[in-house]
Amino acid sequence: MKITSSSDSRLPLYQRLSDEWLAKIASGEWQPGQAIPTEAELTQQYGVAVGTVRKAIDCLVNEGLLERSQGRGTFVRRPQFDASFFRFFRQLPSTGEQGIPESHILSNRVETPSATVRHALELEEHEEVVHLKRLRTIRNGHRFYEEIWLPAKAFYRLAELQPDEFDQLLYPFYEAQCGQIIASAQETLSISTAQEEVAERLQLAEGTPTVLVERVARGYNRKPLEYRIAQGPTQGFRYQIDIN
Amino acid sequence: MKITSSSDSRLPLYQRLSDEWLAKIASGEWQPGQAIPTEAELTQQYGVAVGTVRKAIDCLVNEGLLERSQGRGTFVRRPQFDASFFRFFRQLPSTGEQGIPESHILSNRVETPSATVRHALELEEHEEVVHLKRLRTIRNGHRFYEEIWLPAKAFYRLAELQPDEFDQLLYPFYEAQCGQIIASAQETLSISTAQEEVAERLQLAEGTPTVLVERVARGYNRKPLEYRIAQGPTQGFRYQIDIN
DNA sequence: GAGTGGTCTAGACCACTAG
DNA sequence: TAGTGGTCTAGACCACTCG
Numbered sequence: 001m002k003i004t005s006s007s008d009s010r011l012p013l014y015q016r017l018s019d020e021w022l023a024k025i026a027s028g029e030w031q032p033g034q035a036i037p038t039e040a041e042l043t044q045q046y047g048v049a050v051g052t053v054r055k056a057i058d059c060l061v062n063e064g065l066l067e068r069s070q071g072r073g074t075f076v077r078r079p080q081f082d083a084s085f086f087r088f089f090r091q092l093p094s095t096g097e098q099g100i101p102e103s104h105i106l107s108n109r110v111e112t113p114s115a116t117v118r119h120a121l122e123l124e125e126h127e128e129v130v131h132l133k134r135l136r137t138i139r140n141g142h143r144f145y146e147e148i149w150l151p152a153k154a155f156y157r158l159a160e161l162q163p164d165e166f167d168q169l170l171y172p173f174y175e176a177q178c179g180q181i182i183a184s185a186q187e188t189l190s191i192s193t194a195q196e197e198v199a200e201r202l203q204l205a206e207g208t209p210t211v212l213v214e215r216v217a218r219g220y221n222r223k224p225l226e227y228r229i230a231q232g233p234t235q236g237f238r239y240q241i242d243i244n
Numbered sequence: 245m246k247i248t249s250s251s252d253s254r255l256p257l258y259q260r261l262s263d264e265w266l267a268k269i270a271s272g273e274w275q276p277g278q279a280i281p282t283e284a285e286l287t288q289q290y291g292v293a294v295g296t297v298r299k300a301i302d303c304l305v306n307e308g309l310l311e312r313s314q315g316r317g318t319f320v321r322r323p324q325f326d327a328s329f330f331r332f333f334r335q336l337p338s339t340g341e342q343g344i345p346e347s348h349i350l351s352n353r354v355e356t357p358s359a360t361v362r363h364a365l366e367l368e369e370h371e372e373v374v375h376l377k378r379l380r381t382i383r384n385g386h387r388f389y390e391e392i393w394l395p396a397k398a399f400y401r402l403a404e405l406q407p408d409e410f411d412q413l414l415y416p417f418y419e420a421q422c423g424q425i426i427a428s429a430q431e432t433l434s435i436s437t438a439q440e441e442v443a444e445r446l447q448l449a450e451g452t453p454t455v456l457v458e459r460v461a462r463g464y465n466r467k468p469l470e471y472r473i474a475q476g477p478t479q480g481f482r483y484q485i486d487i488n
Numbered sequence: 489g490a491g492t493g494g495t496c497t498a499g500a501c502c503a504c505t506a507g
Numbered sequence: 508t509a510g511t512g513g514t515c516t517a518g519a520c521c522a523c524t525c526g
Binding site: 256257258292293294295296299313314315316317 | 513514515516517518522523524525
Binding site: 038039040054057068069070071072073074 | 510511512513
């Protein structure tokens with residue numbers, strides 16, 4: 001089999017292979033949770049040595065896209081990092097009662113994006129977005145008010161649903177409903193104050209300081225798929241990061 | 245040459261090699277900035293194949309401890325992540341005048357640590373710490389008040405200096421003065437309020453909300469070397485993280 | 489030109505998983 | 508027991524750096 005992706009032939013073989021396979025994952029030809037062909041098969045298909053196949057796989061494993069399991073095979077990893085939002089609360093106050101994590105969609109509409117949103121999602125002038133509003137209650141009772149914008153082109157289905165048809169976790173839901181997979185994200189934390197709708201939804205006095213978490217989430221191809229602003233009370237807020 | 249480190253012989257060869265070399269880096273036998281022996285030399289010294297040497301080096305490169313440079317050699321990487329503190333301000337307000345980054349040590353004393361500090365630094369009951377207080381002004385005029393604790397055993401020299409003998413960047417200074425190298429860290433962000441000394445130093449009214457950044461920094465061997473609490477005004481504060 | 493790391497190959501044997 | 512990924516070897520050739 002030839003390498004079909006438009007990769008620069010000056011690049012090393014293993015790099016071209018791993019690009020090729022990245023494309024297969026991005027396109028859904030290799031589905032999350034499923035096994036990819038065995039090393040032997042890939043060796044044959046592409047007419048390269050095992051070592052080269054292994055090195056190409058190594059790259060994708062390092063990037064967190066594949067997962068090896070000795071004796072079973074190599075699998076496309078399902079990025080499960082909605083959980084990463086919860087680095088907020090790694091250390092929970094050890095109250096016995098934990099409260100129930102909840103997520104309520106307040107509204108879901110197609111809109112013309114503001115300049116900020118259009119810029120964050122790298123959209124063209126005329127493109128529209130699906131705009132979600134959502135109220136989340138995290139384990140320890142902390143409440144977050146979120147606004148989420150998604151390119152309507154790929155996510156129009158979400159505007160056709162009833163708010164109560166949404167799942168708690170959005171990223172798997174995106175995948176199920178729209179075939180879009182979130183692979184990475186960038187978050188920016190800052191401090192703001194509660195105004196109008198935010199204040200009301202969070203039951204805070206206007207002007208109360210809040211934590212503001214901005215997130216741009218991207219697909220395998222690094223194109224932005226979601227822009228999100230979450231706002232919540234500062235009290236008890238914790239955000240933990242490992243630096244290496 | 246035999247592998248001297250006390251590594252489990254059930255582990256793969258390349259793993260034992262990379263552990264061995266990690267120890268050499270940690271002990272300072274291989275110094276930051278310097279080249280390690282060539283692959284050919286290592287191959288000979290340990291009596292293993294090149295591929296195995298390369299895989300062992302790969303591990304350390306992935307962990308950010310070594311750096312390869314084709315045609316020149318492989319080097320021990322100098323962790324330069326005091327800069328990582330500045331993920332705070334990746335996006336600067338584009339005012340022409342940038343202000344000068346400054347760092348003033350306010351005091352440096354040996355003390356008996358509080359329980360919190362002792363716990364964070366994983367110290368024994370009787371061990372003492374060097375306690376630094378420091379005022380930092382970041383590029384865009386933001387001011388941070390920092391308290392820093394270090395195990396006196398390794399850092400006693402810092403208590404013998406005059407405050408104005410300290411460098412702006414502490415981590416290279418630790419290395420130069422005490423031979424201690426910071427390799428990783430964990431930060432926790434939360435929101436607090438300015439009290440007493442903090443309020444005064446930051447010129448804020450008592451009770452004003454502040455950003456509080458707690459950090460535990462560790463050496464190559466993962467032992468905690470520094471515990472730090474930085475506090476600054478919320479206004480204009482930004483902290484950016486990439487998630488994968 | 490000598491020496492370094494970078495790529496690639498070919499094949500052996502081991503350890504784990506599952507039917 | 509068959510098939511998978513994991514480890515390890517041995518050696519060829521390339522690309523880059525530096526004196």
